[in-house]
Amino acid sequence: MPQVKNTIFSSYEKNPGLLDELYDETGEIKEIYSKLFKLYGEHSIQDYVTLNNKAKASFFNQGITFQVYNDKDSKEKIFPFDLFPRIIDSKEWDIIESGTIQRCRALNLFLWDVYHEKKIIRQGIVPLELISSSVNYMDQMMDVNPPGGIYNHISGTDIIKHSDGRYYVLEDNIRCPSGVSYVICNRTALKRALFGVFNHYQTYTVTNYAENLLEVLESVKPKGVDIPTCVVITPGMYNSAFYEHSYLAKTMGVELVEGRDLFVENDFVYMKTINGPEKVDIIYRRVDDQFMDPLEFRPDSALGVPGIFAAYKKGNVSLANAPGTGVADDKAIYTYMPDIIKYYLGEEPILNNVHTYHCSRPAEMNYVLDHISELVIKPVDEAGGYGISIGNRLSKDEIDAVKRQIRADPRKYVAQPIMSLSVHPTYIDESESFEQRHVDLRTYTLLGKDKEFVLKGGLTRVALKKGNLIVNSSQGGGSKDTWVLKK
Amino acid sequence: MLARVANNLFWMGRYIERSEHIARYINVNYFASLDAPNEHSQSRQFVLRSMMYMVGEPEKDDNVQLNEEDIFFKIGLDPGFPFSIINNVKYARENANSARDLISTELYEATNKFYHFVVNYPVDVFVKRGLYDFTLNIAEMSAVLRGKIRGTLLHDEVYAIILMGINIERATQIIRMINSKYNDALVAQGSYADRFRNSFEWTTLLKCAESYDMMRRYYKKTPNSVSTLEFLILNPDCPRSVMNCLNQVFYHIKTLDQKSSYHKNSTAFLVGKVRAEYAYKSIEEIEGDVKKFIESILDSLNQISQKMEKEFFNY
Numbered sequence: 001m002p003q004v005k006n007t008i009f010s011s012y013e014k015n016p017g018l019l020d021e022l023y024d025e026t027g028e029i030k031e032i033y034s035k036l037f038k039l040y041g042e043h044s045i046q047d048y049v050t051l052n053n054k055a056k057a058s059f060f061n062q063g064i065t066f067q068v069y070n071d072k073d074s075k076e077k078i079f080p081f082d083l084f085p086r087i088i089d090s091k092e093w094d095i096i097e098s099g100t101i102q103r104c105r106a107l108n109l110f111l112w113d114v115y116h117e118k119k120i121i122r123q124g125i126v127p128l129e130l131i132s133s134s135v136n137y138m139d140q141m142m143d144v145n146p147p148g149g150i151y152n153h154i155s156g157t158d159i160i161k162h163s164d165g166r167y168y169v170l171e172d173n174i175r176c177p178s179g180v181s182y183v184i185c186n187r188t189a190l191k192r193a194l195f196g197v198f199n200h201y202q203t204y205t206v207t208n209y210a211e212n213l214l215e216v217l218e219s220v221k222p223k224g225v226d227i228p229t230c231v232v233i234t235p236g237m238y239n240s241a242f243y244e245h246s247y248l249a250k251t252m253g254v255e256l257v258e259g260r261d262l263f264v265e266n267d268f269v270y271m272k273t274i275n276g277p278e279k280v281d282i283i284y285r286r287v288d289d290q291f292m293d294p295l296e297f298r299p300d301s302a303l304g305v306p307g308i309f310a311a312y313k314k315g316n317v318s319l320a321n322a323p324g325t326g327v328a329d330d331k332a333i334y335t336y337m338p339d340i341i342k343y344y345l346g347e348e349p350i351l352n353n354v355h356t357y358h359c360s361r362p363a364e365m366n367y368v369l370d371h372i373s374e375l376v377i378k379p380v381d382e383a384g385g386y387g388i389s390i391g392n393r394l395s396k397d398e399i400d401a402v403k404r405q406i407r408a409d410p411r412k413y414v415a416q417p418i419m420s421l422s423v424h425p426t427y428i429d430e431s432e433s434f435e436q437r438h439v440d441l442r443t444y445t446l447l448g449k450d451k452e453f454v455l456k457g458g459l460t461r462v463a464l465k466k467g468n469l470i471v472n473s474s475q476g477g478g479s480k481d482t483w484v485l486k487k
Numbered sequence: 488m489l490a491r492v493a494n495n496l497f498w499m500g501r502y503i504e505r506s507e508h509i510a511r512y513i514n515v516n517y518f519a520s521l522d523a524p525n526e527h528s529q530s531r532q533f534v535l536r537s538m539m540y541m542v543g544e545p546e547k548d549d550n551v552q553l554n555e556e557d558i559f560f561k562i563g564l565d566p567g568f569p570f571s572i573i574n575n576v577k578y579a580r581e582n583a584n585s586a587r588d589l590i591s592t593e594l595y596e597a598t599n600k601f602y603h604f605v606v607n608y609p610v611d612v613f614v615k616r617g618l619y620d621f622t623l624n625i626a627e628m629s630a631v632l633r634g635k636i637r638g639t640l641l642h643d644e645v646y647a648i649i650l651m652g653i654n655i656e657r658a659t660q661i662i663r664m665i666n667s668k669y670n671d672a673l674v675a676q677g678s679y680a681d682r683f684r685n686s687f688e689w690t691t692l693l694k695c696a697e698s699y700d701m702m703r704r705y706y707k708k709t710p711n712s713v714s715t716l717e718f719l720i721l722n723p724d725c726p727r728s729v730m731n732c733l734n735q736v737f738y739h740i741k742t743l744d745q746k747s748s749y750h751k752n753s754t755a756f757l758v759g760k761v762r763a764e765y766a767y768k769s770i771e772e773i774e775g776d777v778k779k780f781i782e783s784i785l786d787s788l789n790q791i792s793q794k795m796e797k798e799f800f801n802y
Contacts, residue, residue, distance in 0.1 A: 060599075060603065061596050061599055061600055061603075062592075062596060062599070063584075063587075063595060063596070063599040232588075237581075237584050237585050242584075243587075245588075246584075246587035246588040247587075247588075249588035250587065250588040250589070250592075254588075255488075255489055255492075255588070256492075256587075256588040256589075257489060258491070260491070261489050261490075261491055271489060272489065272490045272491070273488055273489055273490060274488050274489075274490050274493045274644065274648075274743065274799040274800070
């Protein structure tokens with residue numbers, strides 16, 4: 001094929017200060033990307049714009065859209081998706097996979113301990129006030145034995161590559177991590193638009209997630225149940241992740257229920273079907289634990305099922321994830337992860353932790369207050385990228401405001417050095433060309449009784465605004481298909 | 488299957504079917520009127536009134552002049568009019584959404600495409616020159632949906648409930664059309680060479696039900712009031728006939744109620760009873776008092792629907 005002039009890559013600008021996933025240390029295009037780079041380089045800009053529109057239409061027709069519901073006239077929008085995939089070779093993937101499994105195992109043991117003997121606290125490794133002051137700690141879970149001994153069946157681990165070329169974990173999400181359906185949709189959309197590129201790569205599938213999820217869920221069935229009935233519970237079709245809930249239910253072949261479809265009788269859970277009540281054994285919950293049972297937690301919850309927690313405590317129904325896991329994905333606990341891994345597993349952490357300053361400790365708080373411009377300040381109990389301040393982006397007044405916030409409630413804040421997330425070529429609509437954008441990676445790990453699984457792929461999230469480091473979709477982020485190459 | 492979701496699927500079937508019949512009714516009537524053989528049927532006011540009669544909002548004041556573009560907008564794309572096509576399609580998709588885990592990706596995507604086609608159709612194009620294109624697409628897309636329902640779903644309870652929704656709605660819409668065209672034929676009689684029995688409106692009615700060609704094949708005669716009503720109400724082989732719909736509903740209720748003899752309070756018992764009534768009816772019994780027939784069959788269909796709700800959707 002003749003070389004097309006003026007391709008989508010002709011204007012690609014490489015900022016030497018950033019780690020670009022496309023290039024190796026010597027500045028050459030990495031071998032794993034060379035074929036892809038060439039294939040994409042054969043497209044003229046016009047070609048690529050057409051393909052990009054097709055991919056968008058694919059999302060639209062699949063109904064993977066979101067809408068701002070309090071705005072009556074707002075059109076449905078798709079989540080921004082980038083056609084240039086991220087590639088991870090098998091060597092790097094092995095580190096990620098073994099590292100996330102290690103973390104999830106350690107977190108599970110930690111949760112058991114926190115809700116039983118609390119040895120790690122008594123031995124002074126994790127301070128007591130960190131647990132007792134956590135809003136996500138659930139007293140009701142004390143001495144409850146979850147079926148199979150598993151708390152965090154489904155974990156989402158957010159990983160970045162720093163400019164030093166090493167992987168760091170930014171966050172563990174073990175409450176209701178979402179986004180896995182996008183991993184699969186991104187793959188579908190990319191296949192529809194550019195199926196040819198798959199001929200040149202041996203990529204692991206991502207569609208085996210649901211079957212593994214079902215296996216994990218069934219591995220923690222209540223005692224005495226032979227063939228368990230599993231359901232997914234959703235807050236309802238107006239929830240922003242409803243597509244994912246229905247996708248997972250469909251691909252597992254189980255019912256998608258809402259709280260109002262379930263009821264509890266004699267500490268057993270039933271769903272209301274066209275043939276009358278049917279017993280439910282395992283619930284994959286996509287409703288926050290605080291909303292699961294109005295009798296036990298938030299009494300104003302209309303999403304939950306009265307009495308379900310009592311059924312759970314009796315061991316008559318399994319909940320995944322277990323209630324109360326939030327105490328362990330708190331950003332303050334995060335900083336103890338290397339110690340937690342060593343304590344329970346006797347192993348060195350495989351994935352790095354970002355060094356974290358606790359504002360609850362006076363000396364560290366003073367350091368933070370003096371160095372705000374070099375740090376990222378995060379509230380410990382917020383998800384979705386809310387409440388984060390990036391020091392070098394703040395004006396003097398804003399810095400003063402952050403200082404006041406920290407002083408007012410030191411326990412609420414931790415600070416980390418500003419990490420330089422690696423960048424990846426990303427198609428930008430406005431300039432109709434590829435530009436460098438920061439990316440991270442959310443991996444999905446499943447933990448069952450005698451079963452572990454990491455989805456080979458994951459959600460590469462892209463911060464679409466130039467220079468922006470926050471990749472959450474609620475903050476205007478997009479995503480990419482992620483290929484893990486076979487050996 | 489969850490009772491709540493079963494209810495949603497039942498209504499998904501009904502809304503798909505409803506939007507198609509409304510679209511076809513306005514299409515056929517409008518285009519038939521353009522060169523209708525008599526003055527009355529050709530009058531624009533006559534056809535616009537007929538459309539409003541069909542969708543259940545008849546204009547009662549004879550002196551009001553209806554505006555063509557207003558009526559098109561109202562029936563087609565008015566989000567504020569509960570019986571508009573756009574609302575039917577919205578409801579169909581919303582119901583599909585809530586049962587997304589039960590239906591196939593193919594069916595969902597087709598529903599979704601249908602929805603986007605309707606919500607993105609420019610209003611000014613539709614009311615000025617898009618009537619044919621818009622209504623034809625609605626009819627075709629709903630045919631695609633029925634194809635996906637039949638061809639991609641498991642033929643189990645989910646399928647049975649959707650098909651019951653479709654057939655109950657189809658029978659209802661066919662009766663509404665009969666009602667509306669019967670009324671038109673009454674109004675139009677007396678003008679040039681047009682008697683009620685041989686009214687031009689019977690041909691239009693058959694075309695609204697996509698049954699004109701097959702009716703000609705069956706009777707080999709120009710349609711008149713008796714043959715048209717017989718074909719559309721009692722002929723079990725006409726896929727749009729009331730009889731055929733009742734047979735379908737009876738067939739599908741067996742998937743939901745597998746007992747060998749039905750309890751007298753069950754939906755299956757009621758469906759069987761209504762079906763038997765029409766299986767042994769002659770057109771002469773109906774033709775004598777069409778108004779009474781229409782009231783009675785609409786009432787029966789309504790009872791079936793309510794019974795289903797009580798027996799299966801009560802959550």
